[in-house]
Amino acid sequence: MSTTQTSKIEIIKSSTTKINSVDFENLNFGAVFTDHLFECDFKNGKWQKPVIKPYAPFLIDPSTRVFHYGQAIFEGMKAYKDDNDDIWLFRPDENYYRFNKSAVRMAMPEVPSAIFMEGLNELLRLDEAWIKKGKGNTMYIRPFMIATGTGVVANPSDEYKFMILLSPAKAYYSGEVKVLIAEHFSRAANGGIGSAKAAGNYAAQFYPTNLANKEGFQQVIWTDDATHTKLEEAGTMNVFFRINDTLLTAPVSERILDGVTRKTLIDLAKSKGIDVEVRPVLVQELVEASKNGTLKEIFGAGTAAVVNPIVGFSFREVYYELPKIENSYALQLKEHLTNIQHKLADDTFGWTVKV
Amino acid sequence: MSTTQTSKIEIIKSSTTKINSVDFENLNFGAVFTDHLFECDFKNGKWQKPVIKPYAPFLIDPSTRVFHYGQAIFEGMKAYKDDNDDIWLFRPDENYYRFNKSAVRMAMPEVPSAIFMEGLNELLRLDEAWIKKGKGNTMYIRPFMIATGTGVVANPSDEYKFMILLSPAKAYYSGEVKVLIAEHFSRAANGGIGSAKAAGNYAAQFYPTNLANKEGFQQVIWTDDATHTKLEEAGTMNVFFRINDTLLTAPVSERILDGVTRKTLIDLAKSKGIDVEVRPVLVQELVEASKNGTLKEIFGAGTAAVVNPIVGFSFREVYYELPKIENSYALQLKEHLTNIQHKLADDTFGWTVKV
Numbered sequence: 001m002s003t004t005q006t007s008k009i010e011i012i013k014s015s016t017t018k019i020n021s022v023d024f025e026n027l028n029f030g031a032v033f034t035d036h037l038f039e040c041d042f043k044n045g046k047w048q049k050p051v052i053k054p055y056a057p058f059l060i061d062p063s064t065r066v067f068h069y070g071q072a073i074f075e076g077m078k079a080y081k082d083d084n085d086d087i088w089l090f091r092p093d094e095n096y097y098r099f100n101k102s103a104v105r106m107a108m109p110e111v112p113s114a115i116f117m118e119g120l121n122e123l124l125r126l127d128e129a130w131i132k133k134g135k136g137n138t139m140y141i142r143p144f145m146i147a148t149g150t151g152v153v154a155n156p157s158d159e160y161k162f163m164i165l166l167s168p169a170k171a172y173y174s175g176e177v178k179v180l181i182a183e184h185f186s187r188a189a190n191g192g193i194g195s196a197k198a199a200g201n202y203a204a205q206f207y208p209t210n211l212a213n214k215e216g217f218q219q220v221i222w223t224d225d226a227t228h229t230k231l232e233e234a235g236t237m238n239v240f241f242r243i244n245d246t247l248l249t250a251p252v253s254e255r256i257l258d259g260v261t262r263k264t265l266i267d268l269a270k271s272k273g274i275d276v277e278v279r280p281v282l283v284q285e286l287v288e289a290s291k292n293g294t295l296k297e298i299f300g301a302g303t304a305a306v307v308n309p310i311v312g313f314s315f316r317e318v319y320y321e322l323p324k325i326e327n328s329y330a331l332q333l334k335e336h337l338t339n340i341q342h343k344l345a346d347d348t349f350g351w352t353v354k355v
Numbered sequence: 356m357s358t359t360q361t362s363k364i365e366i367i368k369s370s371t372t373k374i375n376s377v378d379f380e381n382l383n384f385g386a387v388f389t390d391h392l393f394e395c396d397f398k399n400g401k402w403q404k405p406v407i408k409p410y411a412p413f414l415i416d417p418s419t420r421v422f423h424y425g426q427a428i429f430e431g432m433k434a435y436k437d438d439n440d441d442i443w444l445f446r447p448d449e450n451y452y453r454f455n456k457s458a459v460r461m462a463m464p465e466v467p468s469a470i471f472m473e474g475l476n477e478l479l480r481l482d483e484a485w486i487k488k489g490k491g492n493t494m495y496i497r498p499f500m501i502a503t504g505t506g507v508v509a510n511p512s513d514e515y516k517f518m519i520l521l522s523p524a525k526a527y528y529s530g531e532v533k534v535l536i537a538e539h540f541s542r543a544a545n546g547g548i549g550s551a552k553a554a555g556n557y558a559a560q561f562y563p564t565n566l567a568n569k570e571g572f573q574q575v576i577w578t579d580d581a582t583h584t585k586l587e588e589a590g591t592m593n594v595f596f597r598i599n600d601t602l603l604t605a606p607v608s609e610r611i612l613d614g615v616t617r618k619t620l621i622d623l624a625k626s627k628g629i630d631v632e633v634r635p636v637l638v639q640e641l642v643e644a645s646k647n648g649t650l651k652e653i654f655g656a657g658t659a660a661v662v663n664p665i666v667g668f669s670f671r672e673v674y675y676e677l678p679k680i681e682n683s684y685a686l687q688l689k690e691h692l693t694n695i696q697h698k699l700a701d702d703t704f705g706w707t708v709k710v
Contacts, residue, residue, distance in 0.1 A: 030418070030507035037417060059412040062392055062518055065499050070425055070554030071561070074507075107561035142507045146422050147558075152385035152429075152522060153499045154591050156561045156687070163417055168505060178392050180544070189544030189580035191537070193559045196451035199425030203502075204548045205510045206426070226581035227542035243499015 003015035009038075009122050017129075018100060024132055027170050029304065030140065034127035038119040038164040041148070042109050047119070047162075048248070050115050052123055055165070063150045071147035072199035073102040076303040079124055079139040079168075079355065082132040082343040087124055087355040089339050092117065092216055094260040097145060101258075102196040107156040116143065120164055124355050129169050135342050140169040140304065169304075176310060179234055180217040180281055180296070181315040182208065186225035187233065188255035195254050202236065202306040209235070223283060224255065231281045237300030237308060238262035242329050243289045244296070246275040261301040265333050267349060272336075274329065283315060290320040298322060299330040307334035364393075364477050365467070372484075379408035379487055382525050384659065389482040393474040393519040396503070397464050405470050407478055410520070417503045420512040427554035428457040431522075431658040432492040434479055434710065436486040437698040442479055442710040445696050447472065449615040454498060456613075457480045457551040462511040463500055474477070475519055479710050485523050490697050495524040495659065499588040510670075522656035524659075532663060534589055535572040536638055536670040537563065541580035541608035543589065548611050548622065557591065564590070572669060574655070578638060579610065583661065586636045591656030592663060594616035597684050599651070601630040616656040620688050622704065627691075629684065638670060645675040653677060662689035 013033045022032055033055050033270045040050040064070050080088045096117060099160045100110040120141065124131070131139045141169040142165040149157030185208035185256035187201060188194020194201060205220070212220050219235035231238055232250050238259040247269050252258040269276050290313075295300045300308035339345035340352065369390045376389055395405040421427050430450045435443045455465040468559050475496065479486070486494045497520040504512030540563035542556060543549020549556060561577070566577045572588035587605050588594055593614040596603045602624050602631040607613040624631050644650035644666075649672060655663035664685045694700035695707065 028506075028508075031505075033418060049631065052551065055417070057414040057416045060412065060415050062520055063497075063522075065389060066554075067421060067427055067499060067553055067687075068429055068497070069557035069561075070427060072422055072425060073560040074423055092408045105562050106558050107565055109599055140507070142418075142423070144422060150386075151383075152495070152520065152559050153383075156565070165417055165507065167418075184546050186544040186546035189541040189547060191539050191541035191563075191583075192544060192547075193555075197421055198558065199421075200548075200553065200558060202424035202509050203426040203461050203555060206424075207460050208546075210462055210511070225546055228546075337516075 005078075008050060009050060009119060010051040011122070011126065012051065013054040013126070019129060022168070024137070024168060027041055027168055029169055030167050032167055034130040034168070036122045036123060037166075040115050040119065040162045042160040042162070043067065047102060050119055052119070052126060053062050060148070061150045063152050065147035065151070068072070068152050069147070069154055070200045071108055071157055071294045072144065073099065073106055073108065073197055074090060074144035074199065075197060076101045076140060077141040077143070078303060078341070079131055079141060080342050081133045081137070081175055083133060083294065083325070085133070085251040087131055088343060088352045088354060091260050091264065091351050092120070092353055095143070098197065098258060098260070102198060103145065106194055106258050107196055109158055110149065111145065111162050115162065121355050123166060127139075127166055132168065135338060135344065136170055140167045142167065143266065151253040171305070175218070176311045177218045178216065179219045179221045179310050179313045180212040180215065181221045181231070181313055182223050183228050183316070187222045189225055190254060192254065195252065195257055197257065205236070221313065229282055229284065231283060232256050233288060234298075234300040234310065237302035240265065240299050240301060241281055241286060243296070244294050246277055247329060248277050248279070248281045250280055251278050259301060261303055261306060264337060264351065265301050265307070268333055268336055269329065272332070286313070287315055287320065296323065296325055297328060297330055303330055304348035356400055356496070363405060365404060365406040366477070366481065367406065367408040368481070371547055376386060377523070379492070379523060382523055383428055385522050386521055387525070389485045389521040391478060391482055393478045394667045395466075395470050395474065395517045397515040398523075402464075402467060402470055405474055405640050407481060415503070416505045416612055418500035420506070423507050424502070424509055425555045426463055426512055426537050427499065428454065428461055428463065428552055429497060429499035429554065430552060431453045432496040432498070433696070434486055434496060435697050436488045436492070438488060440488070442483060442486055444710060445705045446615050446619065446706050447708055450498070452611060452614060453552065453615070457553060457653065458500065460551040461553055463502065466500065466517050466664060469681060470517065476710050478519055478521060479597070482521055485521065486647050487523065490693060490699065493521045493524050495522045497522065499635055517571070519528055524624070525658070530573070531666045532573045533571065534576045534668045535567040536576045536586070536668055537578050537585050538671070542577045544709065546609060550607065550612055553614065560591070566644070576668065583607060584637055584639065586638060586641060589653075589655040589665065592657035592660065595620065595654050595656060596641060596650070597652035599649050601632055602684060603632050603634065603636045605635055606633050614656060616658055616661060619661070619692060619706065620656050623688055624684065625693055627687070631705050639669070642670055651680055652683060653676065661693060
């Protein structure tokens, strides 16, 4: 290992690389990590010296707060390599902003841009050989922060660890996705943490999702917990509905994540002349639109899957199949967005940022 | 370190002890741990060999699921040493049952009794010198389970770690506790995980609690998230209200933890001839009772604090102070319960279990 210093980040290079053992054509999402990671600890009320170092396990005390009281947040981002070997990020400021919004809600310290952004850029440059060219190849980026203070008392931690991991990725979802509309379980409370990208929100979804899986549904469409009448998210993604030629999606709220892909698709759809309505969408409306043939599409939107078309939904034991259509908004939007991300289409929005 | 085998548990004894460095009269809650811990891993669909070993940090991968998707649950229990040096647990079956209920809700494997109970008993016997005699001295017990599978994909983990830590304790809360009734923030959703002892529930409370602290309130009384009209929990405890001579507490639900101290106090109060009503208690009812002088007491109930009297509450910017009364139910119940726990009063309920 050799140690160098770039700006304020200490860089400890791995003496070996795992890259030759990786089959880049057959990657399981989130399973393989690059040679290095970025790390910065928060102690004594301030962020300590940031470091890039070989990806490796670290020592942790059994009483560490994240295990007991769950202060843990993350982001999902992607980097892309174009045909000129330039590396691009997609709207990284949006993820940075949301990360710190999550931090505030979870009583964790905000991460300065100099740490988050410079750490990310430096790490991507160091492990750039892991970012493969060609559409469909991406580098999934996982910034996260955990409470590392010790002691089993239910108070906010006074120590934290911020890390960035890199995981080369192909597509996230595969196969046909049928969804079950939640009538009992919920993912978020009014005045809760549903709009934060907090670890605990995900664990809470696993059991209801497992129940749906057993009934043959890959995901759950979450509804508002008070009335179960409003359609809010699909699995871990925001959700869009196309009724006739209008695209509908719920407004962001305390219960709904302010998804970067969501807001991107809204702008992209509008730029194509598609009518977009951001308003509460009711379960009953969806059922009626399906019955009278005006429901054309449902799709999830998120960083990992980009756009995830849904083929049908179940509500109160009745399964509603979606029509197979030409000119799918989901596929058009996905194609356009991934082309922008991979620098294969003009980025008239200024969304892509060079590393 | 010496290795022995008791029943199915491997025991690796520490070659040293930290006990002489501990000031047992001045313990911060949850900060000091005994020489050993109990550990059992879940891998390949089954629980592996349980082990008791020296308390120490362990190695963990940065992509470990608990950091990213929050599968983490715990219990809080206590052990007591009587004047004959016998060690006692209080209703351990209740904690064991609730732990596995939490496990199911968080899509984690249930822990067999042979692991949970035998591990706990063996660990208490090994570190018995750390359990001090005398009322007020207790051994706080922290069983917990975390997802230890790796990979940043939002699915349930296939590997888990179950551990038990022991932390000698004095009292948990100190000083006067004033509470703020939540009108915006919430701790649990309908159909959510509020009744599970999941790590993420606690992190979600820190930010609203910090805001209350800044206004001079030590805790928040949580209300139902849909209407904010029903009084549900106080801080991390169940909550009781005394109006005239009737004790009121909310029924357990998906949003409210089925507290062992809560159910114990209900039975204890009834045995003393106190009228207990388990029903939704409204914020408006509390305000009116305070105004007309019938509100006598509010107190929290939980394992750590046992009973935590509250001196006043704030609702919509108005502070309602509670009267100072003789014959406080809170103090009577706390005295009786701690006497049973410490074997200083007859345990007519059969709640105490010898280790």
